[in-house]
Amino acid sequence: MITDESVVKGRTTIERTGIGAQAVLTVQQFENLIPALHHRSYEVIGPVLREGAIIYDVVEKLADLPAGWTDEQRPGHYRVKPRQGKADADALFGYAVGPQSWKRYLHPSEVRLFSAKRQDGVFQILNNNQPLEPSMKRAFLGVRGCELAAIAIQDRVLLEGKFKDSVYQHRRPGVFIVAVNCTQAASTCFCTSMGTGPGVRQGFDLAVTELTTQRGHQFVIKIGSEAGAEVLSDLEYANATPDILREAEDAIERNASRMQRHMNTNGIRELLYNNFDHPRWDNVAQRCLTCANCTMVCPTCFCTTVEDVSDVTGGHAERWRKWDSCFSQEFSYIHGGSVRSSAKSRYRQWMTHKLASWIDQFGTSGCVGCGRCITWCPVGIDITEEVHAMQESQVNALHPAKKEEHGRS
Amino acid sequence: MEDLKRILAAHPFFSGLKPEYFQLMVGCASNVRFDSHTYIFREGEEANVFYMVRQGRVALETFAPNQKPIILQTIGEGEVLGWSWLVPPYRWSNSARAVQPIRAIALDGKCLRDKCESDNKLGYELLKRVVNVIGTRLEATRIQMLDVYSATPVALRHNEKEFQ
Amino acid sequence: MSRLALNPNPMLPNRYLVRSVSKETHDTFTLLLEPDQGASSQPSFLPGQFSMLYVFGVGEVPISISGDPGNPGHLVYTVRSVGKATQALTGCPPGGMVGIRGPFGTNWPVAETRGKDVIIVAGGIGLAPLRPVIYHVLHHREDYGHLFLLYGARTVKDLLYRKELASWAKEPETDVYITVDTGNQSWRGNVGVVTNLFSSVKIRPEQSIAMICGPEIMMRFVVRELESRGVARPNIYVSMERNMECALGFCGHCQYGPYFICKDGPVFSYDRLRPFWDRHEL
Numbered sequence: 001m002i003t004d005e006s007v008v009k010g011r012t013t014i015e016r017t018g019i020g021a022q023a024v025l026t027v028q029q030f031e032n033l034i035p036a037l038h039h040r041s042y043e044v045i046g047p048v049l050r051e052g053a054i055i056y057d058v059v060e061k062l063a064d065l066p067a068g069w070t071d072e073q074r075p076g077h078y079r080v081k082p083r084q085g086k087a088d089a090d091a092l093f094g095y096a097v098g099p100q101s102w103k104r105y106l107h108p109s110e111v112r113l114f115s116a117k118r119q120d121g122v123f124q125i126l127n128n129n130q131p132l133e134p135s136m137k138r139a140f141l142g143v144r145g146c147e148l149a150a151i152a153i154q155d156r157v158l159l160e161g162k163f164k165d166s167v168y169q170h171r172r173p174g175v176f177i178v179a180v181n182c183t184q185a186a187s188t189c190f191c192t193s194m195g196t197g198p199g200v201r202q203g204f205d206l207a208v209t210e211l212t213t214q215r216g217h218q219f220v221i222k223i224g225s226e227a228g229a230e231v232l233s234d235l236e237y238a239n240a241t242p243d244i245l246r247e248a249e250d251a252i253e254r255n256a257s258r259m260q261r262h263m264n265t266n267g268i269r270e271l272l273y274n275n276f277d278h279p280r281w282d283n284v285a286q287r288c289l290t291c292a293n294c295t296m297v298c299p300t301c302f303c304t305t306v307e308d309v310s311d312v313t314g315g316h317a318e319r320w321r322k323w324d325s326c327f328s329q330e331f332s333y334i335h336g337g338s339v340r341s342s343a344k345s346r347y348r349q350w351m352t353h354k355l356a357s358w359i360d361q362f363g364t365s366g367c368v369g370c371g372r373c374i375t376w377c378p379v380g381i382d383i384t385e386e387v388h389a390m391q392e393s394q395v396n397a398l399h400p401a402k403k404e405e406h407g408r409s
Numbered sequence: 410m411e412d413l414k415r416i417l418a419a420h421p422f423f424s425g426l427k428p429e430y431f432q433l434m435v436g437c438a439s440n441v442r443f444d445s446h447t448y449i450f451r452e453g454e455e456a457n458v459f460y461m462v463r464q465g466r467v468a469l470e471t472f473a474p475n476q477k478p479i480i481l482q483t484i485g486e487g488e489v490l491g492w493s494w495l496v497p498p499y500r501w502s503n504s505a506r507a508v509q510p511i512r513a514i515a516l517d518g519k520c521l522r523d524k525c526e527s528d529n530k531l532g533y534e535l536l537k538r539v540v541n542v543i544g545t546r547l548e549a550t551r552i553q554m555l556d557v558y559s560a561t562p563v564a565l566r567h568n569e570k571e572f573q
Numbered sequence: 574m575s576r577l578a579l580n581p582n583p584m585l586p587n588r589y590l591v592r593s594v595s596k597e598t599h600d601t602f603t604l605l606l607e608p609d610q611g612a613s614s615q616p617s618f619l620p621g622q623f624s625m626l627y628v629f630g631v632g633e634v635p636i637s638i639s640g641d642p643g644n645p646g647h648l649v650y651t652v653r654s655v656g657k658a659t660q661a662l663t664g665c666p667p668g669g670m671v672g673i674r675g676p677f678g679t680n681w682p683v684a685e686t687r688g689k690d691v692i693i694v695a696g697g698i699g700l701a702p703l704r705p706v707i708y709h710v711l712h713h714r715e716d717y718g719h720l721f722l723l724y725g726a727r728t729v730k731d732l733l734y735r736k737e738l739a740s741w742a743k744e745p746e747t748d749v750y751i752t753v754d755t756g757n758q759s760w761r762g763n764v765g766v767v768t769n770l771f772s773s774v775k776i777r778p779e780q781s782i783a784m785i786c787g788p789e790i791m792m793r794f795v796v797r798e799l800e801s802r803g804v805a806r807p808n809i810y811v812s813m814e815r816n817m818e819c820a821l822g823f824c825g826h827c828q829y830g831p832y833f834i835c836k837d838g839p840v841f842s843y844d845r846l847r848p849f850w851d852r853h854e855l
Contacts, residue, residue, distance in 0.1 A: 114585055116629065123629045123670055125585050162836050163583055163821040276852055303825030306818050310630030317630035324824070331826060334816045335655075336565040345854035349828075357831035468756070468764060480756035480764040485773060508761050548794075549766040553754045557788040558697030558727040560600060560655050 018229065023237035024244050025219045027090075030208075031062045033178070036234040037139045042176055045105060046141035047098070052080060054098040056105075059141065062092070071095040073186035073371065075380030088212035093142060096186035097370050101299030102140055102147055106171050107154060113167075113306070113319045123317075139176035143204065145197025146189070146370040148179055150299035152203055156362045157302055167321070176227060179204035183251040188371030190261040190384055196368045198259075199252045206232060209248040220248040261374075263384045264391060265355075265365065271390060272356035276348070280390050285344035287379045292325035294373035294381075295350065300366050301325070326350050351383065413438050416514060420461045421487045422538055430531050437520035443511040449490070451504045456493035457518035462486055465511035470504045481553075482546070483508065492539050494518030583821055586627040586672025589648065591665045597651060597733045601698060602663040603639070606648045606671060617645045619680035620705030621812060621840040625820045626650065627672030628661040635817040635835075636662075637702035638676060643712050648673065651701035651733065677820045679840045681706050682810055686782040690718040692774075692804070694795050696725045696767055696787020700733050702812055702839075703786050711744055718781075720747040721774055725767030725791070728753050729760050750774065767791065768798040778803035784840075786812040793850075796843055809843035830855055 037044050046059035049066040059065065067090050072079045078099070083089050111133075116125045143151070155172065158165035182191075182198035191197030200207050205228035209220040220240055223229045295301040305324035310317040324331065327346050332339040340346050358366030367383070374382045414431045417423060417438060423431070441460075443449055449460070449467060460467075466485045472478040481503065484490050490513070493501050499518065525532030556563045588609035595603050618624075623637045634656075640649030654663040665671065683706060691710055695703050710717045722741065726732045732751065742749035750770040752763035763770060767787075783799050785792050792811050799809055815827040815834045827834040830849040832841070849855055 118629050121668070121670060123588070123672070158823065161822055163823070165821075165823050166582055166584055273848070276855075302823065304819070305824060305826070306633070308630060308632040314630060324826075326825065332816055334814065336561055339815065340854050342854060349855075353828065357828070360831040361833075466761070466763070470758075478758055480758070480760065482765040482769075483752075483756075483763045485763070487772060506758075549769060552766050552790060552794060555790060556727065556754065557790045558725070558731065558754065560653065562788070 019223050019225060021229075022220055022222045022240040022245060023232065024240040025221060025235065025237045027062075027217050027219075029236045030219045032235045033231070034059065034061055034141070036231050037141075037176065039234065040137070040231065042137045042139040044139045044141055045102075047093075047095075049080060053078065054080060054095055055100045056098075056102065056140075056142075065092045065142075066095070067092050069095060070184070071098070071186060073188045073375040075188065075374050075382050076377055077380070078375050087214065090217060091210060091212050093180045093182075093208070093210050094184055094212075096182065096184065096189055097144055097147065097372060099297050099372065099376055101297065101370075101372070102143065102151055103154060103299055103302075105138060105140075106151065106175070107158065107165075107168055107302060108171075109323045111167050111321050113321050115316065115318045117316050119315065133170070135170070137174055137176075138171075139178065141178045143177050143179045143200075144182050144191075144370070145179070145200045146191045146194070146368040147299055148177070148200050148203045149194070149196035149368040150370070151177075153300045153362070153364060153366065153368070154302060156364070157300075176231070177204045177206075177224075179207040179224070181207060181209040181248070181252050183210065183255045185255055185259055186371060186375070187260045188374040188382075189259060189369065190263050190371060191369040192256050192259045193261075193263040193265060193384075194365060194367055194369035198255045204228070209251065211244070211247055211251065213247065215247075218244070220244060261371065261382075261384045263367075263369070263387055268365075268387065269356040269359050271387075271394065272352045275390055275394075278390055278393070280386065280393065281344050281348050283389075284347050284381060284386055285342065287381055288343050288347045289379060290327040290329075290343050290346055291378060292327040293376045293378065295325040295327060296323065297372040297376045298354075299368065299370060299372070300354075303331075326353070351386065354383075355387070413440065413514070416440075416463070417461070420463070420514070422461055422489045422542075426534055430534065433524055433528060433531055434516065434521065437517040437524065439515050439517075441511075441513050441515040443507040443513075445507055445510055447507050449505040449507060449511070450501050452501055454501050456491060456499045456501045458491065459494050459516040459518055459521060460490035461514045461516070462488050462490055463512045463514065465507060465509040465513075467511060468506045468508050470506055472504075478504070482549070489539075489542055492543055495522070495536070495539055583674060584819075586625070586633075586674050589671050589673050591667055591669045591671060592647065593667055594663065594665060598731050600655070601651060601653045601731075601733065603649060603651045604662065604665070604671075605640075606650070606673070607646065609670070616676055618642055618648075618676040618705075620683055620709055621681040621702055622676040622678045623702070623820075623839065624648070624650070624673050624675035624677065625817075626652075626658070626662060627674065628658050628665075629670070629672070631661050632658045633672075633674070633818075634658045634662070635677075635820060637812075637839075639701040639704045641708040641712075642705050643708065651698065651704075653698050674820060677835055679836075679838055681784050681812075681840050682782060682842075683709050687716045688718065690721065690777055690781040692721045692723070692776060692781050692783040692799070694723045694767060694783065694785045694787070694799075696791040696795075697727065697731070698733070699785075699787035699791075699812070700724055703784060704734065704737075706784060707741060711741070711747075714745070718746070719777075720744070721776065722747070722749045723752075723767055723770045723774065724750070725752045725754070725770075725787070728755060729757070729762075748774065766794070768794055771798055771802065776802060776804070778805075782808050782810065784810045784812075789814075796850075806844040806847060807842055810840055811843055811846065812839045813841060813846070814839065 034044050044059050045056050047054050048057045054066050068083050069080050070083045114125050116123050158168040179200040204224040207222040211218045303324045304321050307320045326349050354366040414435045417431050466483050468480040469482045470478045589606040592605040592607050618638050620642050623635050625633045626636050627633045636650045639651045652659050652662050654660050693703050710720050756764040785795050813834050817827045818824040820835045822833045822836040
């Protein structure tokens, strides 16, 4: 289907400009993406290098992205380094995910729920039915497969339950998503095990695969929605030939095959429900600091707390909502004590919720395999290792003979 | 005599006991009544009676020098009062006061103990049932001790106050 | 004043006025609230549900509704004064303004219990969320079998709704048993744990539904007692409690295993909770 626009503007056309169509762009052509989004009043959020980490913030132009940087991630370890290779030295997306996730914008860390005033014993909620913040059109540039899955998970939690979270409901619709197919996972990634990557399948407006080969620095862009097609129509692009498409597929597949961490999710719900008193919990409790880093960096963790504050005169009050963590001592406080008082019970709660209870609550796992909790844990606790240890002990318990036979522990 | 045997056999405490044992015990048994507000026995006295309550409520009490008497537990119809007759030094550990008019069967403790010595099978049957009563009361007492309805239940008074 | 519709946003409180505050015990008070004169409609509630009561500038607390579900014109709450918000609520003078969000949560199975005997076991302030069931049963007497109320409190001074307890005991097909943990000499009633009362109660386990509310320890041994007397697990209901902040299933605090107490509960059948019931620090 050839659109009239493309003929009128004299650009190279592609066979279809509908959903699923793929185009290939040079760096210079790709540079026009952000202006095209600005033109449509989108504020563009993308990856930037700041204070030694690749985080998300407002980007004005493509040059704001951390071109030529990569990350090195291990349990309890995160460093950014310049890329070494000659061909891919200027890669724009040559890293995995950093400490922040898109929940920063959709489910913000601090938000005011309402403000109220009181006079002569009568109080009134202000801005009763209007949102407390102006509407903002945002585009997310650089959303990985795991992050796309995380956004979908939070959509389910905050929009598809008995109630709708009004803040999320205000911020989520109309977000323009430019996804990125990962071609270089970090060592802590395990998206393949969770079925969330490294390639993206749905939920995006545009999906980008960056190719850095002898052929040159190119971007394969797949249209994921009408809005995406509309934005792309502002850009110049060429046909994505079968060769280039295959190269893109190969890059993603290669990344998948090199994934270093895995989690066997078969029967994981039963595993965790049936092992409430497993000694492994004591083991991890000795290491866990209950620092809550994992919950802060996790893209699906959604727990919050409310704080009611008033001014000195007592005439003005506000309710604020802030991120909270099940690792905090007072999270489960009731009637003078906490239900989950020990570190063991809190780690167990987090992991069991993330991998098992979540399935009963929302129909999917709560984990997307992004590996952030592993990287950002100060003592390097690895959720995949914890699951594996528990699975192994079940196998050994059932088949001790098998253990000897294979000579493995 | 026959009457007493029938009454004994009907009491829930003896449910499942073989008929011949009632014949053995009836010699130790007698019908008793207490008016409201009278003390059936007092803490520290020699414990030589085993009461099977047929009607009315009995309060088990304790007291301390600076406190009024406190009721720890009430025992009613179909329950038994007193097990100290079976365990040395055979002294009552609490007082028992009739809250309502009481009708009961009193079994002579020493008489029963002698019969249990000579017929160990009877002894075993009695002991089984008494242990059950003591066990149930012990469990209940532990829970009462926890003061669960309080705004500061006992279990939490041990908390170091990290936060208010 | 303009007519204010009830706020459709469940995150925002609606305004209510305190009509009266009556003292139940030394630390427990019953509040009667009515909607602020502008409000156009009144949410009805089901027995067992709770509201989030908001004190301006101080905060919110979850309180079970303990009034008559057949008379939603006034909302009734029995509140124990234990913290800043509850102190403010119980100290609120008539005419004072309070915010309410809700009602929230699941309800006692009053519909499923029709035609059956109702066994209510309450401990301490746990009688408050069960009182709406008693009202409902007494107002629809033909629909229910025998009503048993077993109620345990700390001491005689801590008994709630004393006048009503006496009048309920006089209702047809209704037995009220009361016990206290310790008593003084002027008390002629039962002393001991609430399960002791079962020895005097002739229940028909196959046709009974039991509803229990109180401290978790108490609910544990009551459940044990009911099961030993032949009441089946699906016929035993409990009201659970955990730290609650949003009451909407978003803040995550009230989770108990896979359940959000605020929306999957607070009322649960024991059957459903059985896999998690005996777990420490869950």
